[in-house]
Amino acid sequence: MKAIRILTVFSGRALSVLLSTLVLLSGNLQAAPLKVGITLHPYYSYVANVVGDRAEIVPLVDAGFNPHSYELQPADLKRLLTMDALVLNGIGHDEFATHAVEKLIHSQPELKDRLTLINANKDVPLLAAANTQNAWNPHTFVSIDASIRQVYTIARELGNLDPDNARYFQKNAIIYARKLRGLKNNYMRELSGQDLSQVRIASTHNAYGYFLQEFGIGIDTVIEPAHGVEPSATQLQKTIDRIRKANVNLLFTELDMDNRYVSTIERATGIRLHHFSHMTYGSYGKDKVYLEMEQNLKTLSQALTEALSSDSVPAGAE
Template identity: 50%
Template sequence: MSILLNRRLILVGALAAAAMSAAVVPVRAVAAPAGRRRFGVTLHPYYSYVANIVGDAAEVVPVIPAGFNPHAYEPRPEDIQRIGGLDAIVLNGIGHDDFAGRMIAASAKPSLPVVESNADVPLLPAAGMAARAAGKVVNPHSFLSITNSVLQVATIARELGRLDPDNAAAYAANARAYSRRLRQLRAAALAKLATARTASLRVATIHGAYDYLLREFGLEVSAVVEPAHGIEPSPAQLAETIATMRKLDVQVIFSELNFPSAYVETIRRETGIRLYAFSHISHGDYAPDLFEREMARNLDTLVLAMAEAAP
């Protein structure tokens, strides 16, 4: 595969209209002759991916400060200026950081090398009628999956190694160690579900962020409440979704952690369906171990939900 430094996936929307093994120390890498490389990221999971890949050989730079909602973020001059000091940027590139294309184009480095993290990931269609109507052709939440995260880590390590060949071997070794820890999280969750009878379990989600994670554990989403991420359903849409969930005998609804909304309580009150919350891994401080910590919590939540609904 080519080096993936083009912008093909940055513009996909327009064209369509680490805690469990913290003691593991990254392989020591050779510092670049001109100093450490600076690799930018846009989202919290990608900070964790890249930080675990590069270790102390490079600096990982979030281009938007912690505390901003990436779904509602609008580029600021100081954030665009930050891009001028990067050697490359690692993107989700399939709809979760569409703002990055505008930032790069307006920066001092409009030809900044871009690593397309999802180039090797099998993508799911966008969830929600409004999302598809707006030209969103794929679900951008690929990072909410252990298997897809491992694929992205491999792609990122390979491409950063091409940009920084002196450290390519270290990046590859670190990526393997990190991916091994992620796979251990998934294996531990699957082991807990070995006797759960989940073949007939039907689930719904508040929005389409969790399709990748649920499919990884053999679950298909029967209904999605929001017509698009962040857009509350109208009363008529909500009534229709509740009727659908009753008809399909949905037993579990997955919402987003710290997602206060009156309609979520309406669903629980009207249906009596069990409600559980996942982390979207898009809030708080950037940290190398954030993805592992939050995914471990998500997997614990998933195991609990499946065990209680299908003992």
């Protein structure tokens, strides 16, 4: 009789221990942080500022690649399979990822349920690509307002995946947006009251349309015939003629990209050359967008001040 009672007590305790373990285990499973993949550097900064320490960020590709010419490697695909979500530019700057993901989902349909694709540009009022029909300008990340729009979209989509943290993600997104906007306002104040209507701008790469648009400035000439494609000798000559004819004051080019033809244009036209960050080079970092955006704002402010000054050299010097 005593043995039966001991056995009953023991089974009861064992059962409660088992139940507690199961509860703890399920709790741990629920609390497992999301693994959020990113394709380009700015998206690392956006996601890092949105998720804080409540999700893990997995760059699809190791730092140091050129997004204009990259092709996914087996190690990248292995990383892709560990992600819960992948944040994409989705409008042409990470085709190396979108094409691979499409093929992978086609061959493994179950991946579609496991991996959520977040198109960060879904809600951005996009600009048309220069020199190309039926395509969007994919450089929304080289802009403050378009970055903020993407940050909000990412926060909403991640909140849908992790409803417990949805409000936290949204709050972080708004704090980050205000930080970026504060940066912009400082430079907006500097430029307010200036008549920028006479400033004519050329750009080697069509990366700054969204950024300049925030200051009410359009780009008159984009030199590359297509995204990431260098102009031929004939195209370069035509561009030089166009720059001279349009009396372009400023030429913006990439900080980290070697464009051999830029010095030719500079010599032929006497145009002032300034460098903007494309934000997709170097290492990944939470503050990369903020820091490089600040540098771009400084460059823009300096370039516009020079262009507006009386000693500005018009195009066609040579």
